[in-house]
Amino acid sequence: TTASQLKHADRSKVYMADLESALHYSLRVEVARAGTLSGAALSALKCYVxxxxxxxxxxxFVQTYLQSLDGWLRNWTEPELPRNAWKEAVKNKGDAPHPAMLPTNVTWVGCxxxxxxxxxxxCSLWTLFHLLTAQALQGGPDKELPLEVLSAMRCYVKNFFGCQECAQHFEAMAAESMDKxxxxxxxxxxxxxxxNEVNxxxxxxDTxxxxxxxLQWPPPDMCPLCHKEESGVHAWDExxxxxxxxxHFSPANIYPDYTE
Ligand code: FAD
Structure with a gap:
């Protein structure tokens, strides 16, 4: 990829292409890497889906795909899930009028x-989980299941995220303060x-x-009001x-497509 081939991306937007690519890569590549899933890994997968x-x-059609995959996993009550059964389950089912489809390509735009x-x-995995924490604000009262998204992310990262070093760092942060x-x-x-700590x-x-x-994100030009000064020291206005x-992480800010 050369600079001239870079797609134009607006950093104030979230791109559906990145999110769908994250879903495709996590479900069909990362999860499918394991031979047979059981125990904590199988629970983590059920929780994520x-x-x-x-x-x-x-x-x-992506929502239909996710709902049918979730239904399929809920019905899988055996202690082990062989890789071949999973690979079959994550295929697109094109039956009209309700196709269950998740695009099978990887396209990075904002990422x-x-x-x-x-x-x-x-990059897309961070984006996906930020979006899910924001979506969950509508999922019930603030104090109910506060860790619904974070604990699913923790389990996903621990069991499936291919970057081992990342997973260890994240687990250490989670163990220290997530429960609070x-x-x-x-x-x-x-x-x-x-x-931001990771940033x-x-x-x-070198990565x-x-x-x-x-950067410490969002930088002042994206959100001036997020930044303040307390006795001459930078502080966030939470x-x-x-x-x-x-x-930022609302459906209204998700750009459905991109033009080159
Ligand atoms: P990313 O950091 O991936 O961020 C993606 C997008 O999210 C940004 O473009 C921006 O739009 C937005 N964003 C940035 N900061 C924030 C924020 N604070 N809050 C909300 N949105 C934000 N790499 C390592 O080398 N070592 C590690 O230990 C490591 N641990 C990781 C742990 C996890 C759980 C994950 C998902 C990734 C980890 N990585 C690690 C990868 C690293 O964090 C970046 O994802 C990668 O370097 C790509 O960076 P990026 O510039 O695309 O931005």
Whole structure:
């Protein structure tokens, strides 16, 4: 990929292509890597797919796909799930008038890197889970099941995320403070602040795409009101950050397609 082939992406938008690519890659590549799923890995998978079926704001045929996959997994009551059965289950079922379809290609738009080994899937996984924490605000009272999304993410990352080092770092952060989250809004902010911790740790490292430097996010030009100063020291205005995250990761801000 050369710079001239980079798709135009607006960083103030979320792209459906990135989200669907995250779903495709997680379900059909990462999960399918294991030979047979059982125990904690099988529970993690059921939990992840149930969450997607509940909250992913997809196109109708993608929602049908996720709901039918969730139904299929709920009916799978044996202790082991062989890889072949899973590979069959994640195929598209094209029966009209209600096709169950998740595109089988990977297209990065907002997550496209300046080189193929930068960004892509890890970027889309963060985006997906931020979006799900925001969608879950509508899922019930704030204090009810505050960890619904975060614990599914924790289990997914621990059992399936291909970057082992990432998974260990994330599990350490989760073990330290995730249980203290007491509401759905706090869950949105927990993921935001811990993602910023990761950004700070990785700034200047060799996994950083030089065209997309790691920032404390959202930077002032994206959200001036998110930033304030307290006795000359930078501080976040958390209520403003929460408002920003709700708007940024809302279905209305998901760009359905892209033009080259
Ligand atoms: P990303 O950090 O992937 O962010 C994706 C998009 O989310 C950004 O483009 C921006 O729009 C938005 N965003 C950025 N910050 C925030 C925020 N604070 N809150 C909300 N939205 C935000 N890589 C390593 O080298 N070592 C690790 O230990 C490591 N751990 C990881 C753990 C997890 C759980 C995940 C999902 C990824 C991890 N990675 C790690 C990968 C790394 O965090 C980046 O995903 C990758 O380097 C690509 O970076 P990016 O520039 O595309 O932006």
């Amino acid at each position: 149930a969450l997607l079926a509940k909250y992913f704001p997809g196109r109708p 496209q890197g300046s080189e193929p080994h930068f960004r892509g899937y890890p 989250v007491q509401g759905r809004e706090q869950a949105v902010l927990w993921l935001w602040s811990h993602h 700070a740790r990785l700034a200047g490292s 950083e795409d030089p065209k997309f430097p790691k 209520p403003a950050v929460l408002r920003f995250l709700k708007a």
